[in-house]
Amino acid sequence: MYLKILSLTAVITVMVLGVAEARDQIRIVGSSTVFPFSTTVAEQFGKTTKFKTPIVESTGSGGGMKLFCAGVGQDHPDITNSSRRIKKSEFKKCTKAGIGITEVKIGFDGIVLGNSKKGPNLKLTRKQVFQALAAKVPVDGKIVENPYKKWNEINANLPNTKIEVLGPPPTSGTRDAFVEIAMEGGAKMFPSLKALRKSNKKQFKSVAHAIREDGAFIEAGENDNLIVQKLESNPAAVGIFGFSFLDQNADKMKGAYINGVAPEFENIAGGKYPVSRSLFFYVKQQHVGVIPGIKEFVKEFTSENAWGTEGYLVDKGLIPLPKKARQEMMVGARGMKTLVMK
Amino acid sequence: MSNNFNESISELKPDLSEARLRKRYRAETRFRIYGIAAILFAIGILALLLGSIITTGFSAFTQTEIALDIHYESTLFDPDGTGKFVPLSSGNYRKVVRKSLRDLFPEVTKRREKRSLYKIISSGADLSARKYLLSNPNSIEKTKRIWIKSSADIDSLNKGKIKRSVAESERRVKNNQILWFDKLSKENRVRRTFNFTLFSAGDSREPELAGIWGAAVGSFLTLIVTLALSFPVGVMAAVYLESFAPKNRWTDLIEVNINNLAAVPSIVFGLLGLAVFLNFLGMPRSAPVIGGTVLALMTLPTIIIAGRAALNAVPPSIQEAALAMGASPLQAVTHHVLPLAMPGILTGTIIGMARALGETAPLLMIGMVAFIVDIPKSFTDPATVLPVQVYLWADAPERAFVEKTSAAILVLLLFLIVMNLAAVILRKRFEKRW
Numbered sequence: 001m002y003l004k005i006l007s008l009t010a011v012i013t014v015m016v017l018g019v020a021e022a023r024d025q026i027r028i029v030g031s032s033t034v035f036p037f038s039t040t041v042a043e044q045f046g047k048t049t050k051f052k053t054p055i056v057e058s059t060g061s062g063g064g065m066k067l068f069c070a071g072v073g074q075d076h077p078d079i080t081n082s083s084r085r086i087k088k089s090e091f092k093k094c095t096k097a098g099i100g101i102t103e104v105k106i107g108f109d110g111i112v113l114g115n116s117k118k119g120p121n122l123k124l125t126r127k128q129v130f131q132a133l134a135a136k137v138p139v140d141g142k143i144v145e146n147p148y149k150k151w152n153e154i155n156a157n158l159p160n161t162k163i164e165v166l167g168p169p170p171t172s173g174t175r176d177a178f179v180e181i182a183m184e185g186g187a188k189m190f191p192s193l194k195a196l197r198k199s200n201k202k203q204f205k206s207v208a209h210a211i212r213e214d215g216a217f218i219e220a221g222e223n224d225n226l227i228v229q230k231l232e233s234n235p236a237a238v239g240i241f242g243f244s245f246l247d248q249n250a251d252k253m254k255g256a257y258i259n260g261v262a263p264e265f266e267n268i269a270g271g272k273y274p275v276s277r278s279l280f281f282y283v284k285q286q287h288v289g290v291i292p293g294i295k296e297f298v299k300e301f302t303s304e305n306a307w308g309t310e311g312y313l314v315d316k317g318l319i320p321l322p323k324k325a326r327q328e329m330m331v332g333a334r335g336m337k338t339l340v341m342k
Numbered sequence: 343m344s345n346n347f348n349e350s351i352s353e354l355k356p357d358l359s360e361a362r363l364r365k366r367y368r369a370e371t372r373f374r375i376y377g378i379a380a381i382l383f384a385i386g387i388l389a390l391l392l393g394s395i396i397t398t399g400f401s402a403f404t405q406t407e408i409a410l411d412i413h414y415e416s417t418l419f420d421p422d423g424t425g426k427f428v429p430l431s432s433g434n435y436r437k438v439v440r441k442s443l444r445d446l447f448p449e450v451t452k453r454r455e456k457r458s459l460y461k462i463i464s465s466g467a468d469l470s471a472r473k474y475l476l477s478n479p480n481s482i483e484k485t486k487r488i489w490i491k492s493s494a495d496i497d498s499l500n501k502g503k504i505k506r507s508v509a510e511s512e513r514r515v516k517n518n519q520i521l522w523f524d525k526l527s528k529e530n531r532v533r534r535t536f537n538f539t540l541f542s543a544g545d546s547r548e549p550e551l552a553g554i555w556g557a558a559v560g561s562f563l564t565l566i567v568t569l570a571l572s573f574p575v576g577v578m579a580a581v582y583l584e585s586f587a588p589k590n591r592w593t594d595l596i597e598v599n600i601n602n603l604a605a606v607p608s609i610v611f612g613l614l615g616l617a618v619f620l621n622f623l624g625m626p627r628s629a630p631v632i633g634g635t636v637l638a639l640m641t642l643p644t645i646i647i648a649g650r651a652a653l654n655a656v657p658p659s660i661q662e663a664a665l666a667m668g669a670s671p672l673q674a675v676t677h678h679v680l681p682l683a684m685p686g687i688l689t690g691t692i693i694g695m696a697r698a699l700g701e702t703a704p705l706l707m708i709g710m711v712a713f714i715v716d717i718p719k720s721f722t723d724p725a726t727v728l729p730v731q732v733y734l735w736a737d738a739p740e741r742a743f744v745e746k747t748s749a750a751i752l753v754l755l756l757f758l759i760v761m762n763l764a765a766v767i768l769r770k771r772f773e774k775r776w
Contacts, residue, residue, distance in 0.1 A: 025724070027627075036739060039713040040547040046715055047469070055628060055724045056713040058734070075624065223737050225744075244739045251505070251512040310457065312465070316547070317739060 023074040026054035026293055030064025030081030031173055032222065033109055033242060034279050037313050038081050044312065045300045051293035054079075061173045068282065069094040078287040078294055082280045083109065083173035091341045100285035103339040104298065105329055106307055108319040110243035110268040110276040111178050113165075113256040114228075119235035120159040122256035126274060128154050129258070130186025132163050133217055135210040138190050146212045166220040166227050167211075167240035174224075177277040178240055182258075184208045185274065228253060243268060243276075244317025268319045276319070285336055295334075302330040395755075399748025405537040405550060406500040407489040408463060408526055410442045412471055414482050430476055435468035439490070447522060455518065462519060462526075464491040466551045489533065494549040494742035496523055500534065503741070514741070540749060544715045545731065549742035552735070554750050556717045560630060560710075560725030561699060561757075563718060567634020568698050572641040573691055577680075579642075580649030580687070585661070585675050604643035611640045612704030620708060628709035628724040636704050641694040648690020652683040685772035692765040696758050702729045728754045 028038055035058045046053025059067065061082040068080035069090055086094075086103070094101055113129065115122060124132075131137050131154045137146050151158035168175040187193045187208035197204040211217050220227045224241040228249050231239045238256070243263060246255050255263035259274050267273040281301070288294045300306060307313050309320050321329065418433045440460055444450065450459050467490045474488050475481055491497075495514045498504045500523075510517050526532050543553030587593045615636035619625045625632045656679050664674035705711060711730050718725035726734075732754065735747040 032737070035713070036547065042713065043547050043715055053715040057628070057709050058711060058713075058737075075627070224739070225736060242739075248514070248739045248741050250514070251508045315461075 024292055025052040026079065026291055026297055027077045028054055028056045028079040028081065028281075029059045029067050029077045030057075030079075030281070031061040031083040031279070032058045033061075033083040033173055034081035034106070034281065036244070036316050037106065037279070037318050038281065040313060040316050041297070041301045041306055044306070045293070045297050049293065049296055049300075051296060054293075054297060056081075061176075065090045068284065069097055069099060071097045072099060072284065072286045074291065076284070078284050078291050079297075080282050082282065083277060084176060085278070085280060086282060086339070086341075088341060091339070098286070101339040102283040102285055102298075102333060102336045104281050104283065104302065104333040105321065105325075106279050106281060106301065106318065107313070107321055108268055108276045109279055110263050110273055110319065111174060111182070111240065112243050112246045112263045112275075113238055113240055113258065114231065114246050114253045114263075115238045115256070116231050116235040117252055117254055119237075119254075120161065121254070122151075122158070122238065123260070124158075124256050125189075125259050126182055126186035127189040128158070128186070129182050130189070130208075133165060133211055134183065134187070134207070135212045136207055138192050141192060143192075143207060146214070146216075149216070161236045163216045164218070164234075164237040165216065165240065166218050166230055166237055168222055168224075168227075169219045172222050174240070174242060178275065179209050179211070181277065182275045183211070242317075243319065247317050265319060269322075279318075282339075283333075283336070285338065288336060295336075298333050298336075302326075302333045392755075395748045395751050398745055399750075399752050401501045401503070402540060402745040402749035403537055404501075404534045405539065406492040406497040407533050407535055408492050408496075409487050409531040409533075410439065410463075410467075410490050411445070411485050411487050412438055412442045412474075413485040414438060414475055416482055419482075430479060431472065433472070433475075435471040435475075439463070439467045439471050446526070458516060458519060459522065461493055462496050462522060464493050464550045465548055466491060466546075489535070491539070491550050492532075494740060495519075497550060498742055499523065500532065503745070540746070544717050545713055545726070545734070546715065547713075547740075549738075549740050549746055552743075552746060554728065554731055554753055556714060557726050557728045557731035557750075558753070560633075560714075560718050561727040563630035563721055563725060564633040564637065564727055565695055565699060567631055567721060568637040568641055569691070569695060571635060571638035572645055572694070575638075576642050576645030576691070577649055577687060579646045580653060581675060581680065583646070584650050584653040585679065586671070600643050600646050604647060607703075608640055608701055609703040609707070611636050612707035614639065615704060616707040626722050626724075628712050628714075628726075629722045630718065630725050631721045632708050633705050633710050633725070633727065634721075636708060637698040637701060640701070640704065641691075641698050644694035644697065645687070645691050648693070649683070649687045652686025652690065653679060655686060656682045682774060685768050689765045689769050689773075692761055692768070696761045696765075699727075699757060699761070700729055700754070702727075702733055705730060728757070 026042075028042065030038075035056060039056045042054040042056050045051065057064075057077075061084055064077075064080040064082065065086065067077050070076050086101070091101070113122065113124065131146075131148060132151065134146055136143050137148075138144075139147065148154050148163060150160060150162055152160045167178070170176075184205075187204070188197065193204060193207065196207070220230060220239070224245045227239040227241050228245055231237055232252050246253055246263060247265075257263075261267050261273045263273055263275075268276045283294065283298060303311075304326075305311050307318065307320055307326065309323075311320070314320060320326065415438070418435070418438055419428050419430065443459060443463065444456070447459060450456055470490050471488060474486065478486070492500070495504065496519070499506075499515045499520065504513060504515050506513075506520060515523075523532070539551060540553050542555050543551060544556030546552040583593065583597070615632060619632050619635055620627060625635070660678050660682065661674050664678045665671065669677065702711070705727065709724075710726050711733065712724065712726055713734070714724050714726050716723070728750065732747055732750045735743045735750060
């Protein structure tokens, strides 16, 4: 009796495993920052067309590229999202695998230094951000271990509170972008480091990209919601997170001015706010026409109804491209223009 | 010698003084207080955890709805005005819904204001209007009052999660939207009902349209695969190791390895699944088949260990009696020992399954951490599972997902409690004590 049941279940399992069918659903992987936008379009696309709703995985920009460039065929994803531009090494890998890529820039994302409404108003420059967070900073012409413990030690106008910054871990695209734009940008403000950049780029990067590890910067995990919650209970701390989280929590959080510019929608869209990055997705051209619906999905994503200034993605926190850039991008994307990198 | 013996007796004489007795009683009372304090601490932490989840999650079980008088004009199905009618399912329902909303507030004329007016209702409103017409096709050219979901922000306002006292610029719901909402409220066009969507829909980017049913079905399919693979293999391994295997160095080695496997972090099984099942065997990505297979690997050691313990607990006399009556060793095991050990094995299996139900880490590697709207229908459809849904919602920026996350946790906890309760009942009712 038991043996019969056992053998029966084993047979059923084998039968189940044997089934595999051709894919009729778009598969998307990549950045967790683009995830909310990609999923919104996917849902809308599934509702309004005869195609199935695409599957969107949140793997991170790097992880997505790895899957995307692995090859052509229905086991590999059709589209990858990225919160940074494709790297040359990734492009080479893709080309080697015989993949033609269409690049679509979808908009901007601002990275915000924010704190609780109960905390002090912060007006920072990129230089001060670097001074507060770098592992090594120049003091009187020499590069030394970061000596600053309080904000007002950097500049007397800043509040008399301990430097305590919660931010994402190195695996996060937000962290990459923050380091590249805010930290490196701040480091360049020092004449000594600027000179170093010209003479020894590698050494400059090792200084500009190293975040301090003496407790002033706390890695708070990939989850931006968690950072917002921690900031709420600790008004003295400052956090690094995406603009959409500031937008959704405007009653609890405020963003620090960077170089005199507030992290607001118009400022980021207009390119005035310095710490912002572009968001992309990449389409595998070999899959267009093979997996149904890719062209229509790209069309939906690049429609004014989605990524325009009054589109539904703006409600989700996307900061749209300027009108002209949108127009150009739309033509390129719908025509499946091939990305060329030298 | 005898002298010595007398001496040691007098040394062993108990100290019966009052003081010592009191000291011993005090020590005992102290010990009990420590015990009670430890239990109270554990209960307190549990209550805090459950309390916070319930208080934030409970409101997700209701949803704010707004009554709209929708007029289903027949031109709705004749988009070009040529007399060529489209099927009822593909009419432009968004238009009629918006029109009914505008009719309620004729003073709203500016484009920007209209946009903000439309944001009162859910973006899934046209689907509700369509659903109503499809089930009541005779409503064409009639005006019907239909309850439509409000948007997540209005829902939060109605639930008091968005405070009116906050300055307008920092509030997700603007002043004019509050005015409109209050007017609707006064006309009895607002109600809070049980949120069926939460238990019938798949994932969505709109909090008011998101549900856990897709994830629950995914969990169910995944667990079936896990059970179908790990239970037979686990039981057979346990029976063989316990009743048939020779006791030598090899079986010792296997035993040590099984015990070690039970303690391996689950992410390792995910990596194994990625390397072997996905890349080598080419199984479908994000499907319950592969998720179930990976979780089966993880559950196997638990089932083998529990199975062996249960088999071991059956007194050897039973097997010996069967053998003495002429049963073959196989018959002795399958007819006598295994049925008696079954309650114990099943208990172990259920506990292993409960652990598999709560697992996310290994699924990350095989693509089950994904946004999936459609409810999975087979073992090879893309699916996600309950704990992954919790993880994805916890990461969503929309504020209304906070309560949804807690609600999903509550449902997951409910499943776990039911499974563990089943294990306890099984043990209490069927397990024999020898």
